[in-house]
Amino acid sequence: TQLLEQSPQFLSIQEGENLTVYCNSSSVFSSLQWYRQEPGEGPVLLVTVVTGGEVKKLKRLTFQFGDARKDSSLHITAAQPGDTGLYLCAGEGWGKLQFGAGTQVVVTP
Amino acid sequence: DAGITQSPRYKITETGRQVTLMCHQTWSHSYMFWYRQDLGHGLRLIYYSAAADITDKGEVPDGYVVSRSKTENFPLTLESATRSQTSVYFCASSEWRRSFDEQYFGPGTRLTVT
Numbered sequence: 001t002q003l004l005e006q007s008p009q010f011l012s013i014q015e016g017e018n019l020t021v022y023c024n025s026s027s028v029f030s031s032l033q034w035y036r037q038e039p040g041e042g043p044v045l046l047v048t049v050v051t052g053g054e055v056k057k058l059k060r061l062t063f064q065f066g067d068a069r070k071d072s073s074l075h076i077t078a079a080q081p082g083d084t085g086l087y088l089c090a091g092e093g094w095g096k097l098q099f100g101a102g103t104q105v106v107v108t109p
Numbered sequence: 110d111a112g113i114t115q116s117p118r119y120k121i122t123e124t125g126r127q128v129t130l131m132c133h134q135t136w137s138h139s140y141m142f143w144y145r146q147d148l149g150h151g152l153r154l155i156y157y158s159a160a161a162d163i164t165d166k167g168e169v170p171d172g173y174v175v176s177r178s179k180t181e182n183f184p185l186t187l188e189s190a191t192r193s194q195t196s197v198y199f200c201a202s203s204e205w206r207r208s209f210d211e212q213y214f215g216p217g218t219r220l221t222v223t
Contacts, residue, residue: 004151006151033211040216040217041216041217042199042201042214042215042216042217043152043199043214044214045211045212048211088151088152090152095205096154096157096167097152097154097212099144099151099152099153100151101149101150101151102151
């Protein structure tokens with residue numbers, strides 16, 4: 001089983017601050033996805049990164065896939081209360097997704 | 110409505126009872142998945158299906174049974190519920206034409222086994 005570890009488990013910041021969430025594994029993944037989940041709902045895909053070293057930007061969110069395709073990071077610039085949620089990374093291998101335990105982000109006004 | 114739906118949204122059952130969680134999608138996606146979500150474990154794959162009448166085990170299949178007679182439905186049955194099966198269950202679907210295609214998740218079923 002490929003193990004994905006996310007850190008930190010919980011992050012509480014003030015509006016306007018920056019934050020970074022990490023997703024690490026000892027295994028190589030074909031691709032890595034980031035999802036956001038809000039209370040009472042299912043996860044929703046934010047981005048998929050496929051190529052080692054790839055960087056993708058989605059407004060204030062920047063996603064990076066490690067050169068060796070074993071790790072990834074999510075950076076949020078000038079966080080807003082609407083960014084509050086559970087952020088999950090998921091590595092794809094053998095046609096299935098392996099999810100990390102998630103990082104709960106709380107952004108207070 | 111278009112999309113992926115799950116029923117019931119909440120269920121309380123007793124230990125030893127059989128319970129079935131329903132999942133229905135309107136996109137005609139080939140792939141469907143069942144996950145359970147528990148604190149500290151994230152989402153863990155229970156079973157998945159590549160097409161009607163094709164199912165396979167995921168990471169935590171013990172105590173669960175699935176079937177897929179129609180493309181749009183993928184019910185999950187707990188044959189004899191145990192307290193350790195108390196969890197939030199998510200169904201997802203995907204076209205999966207490429208290995209990294211998006212999975213679309215339902216709203217979840219919160220199951221409590223007493």
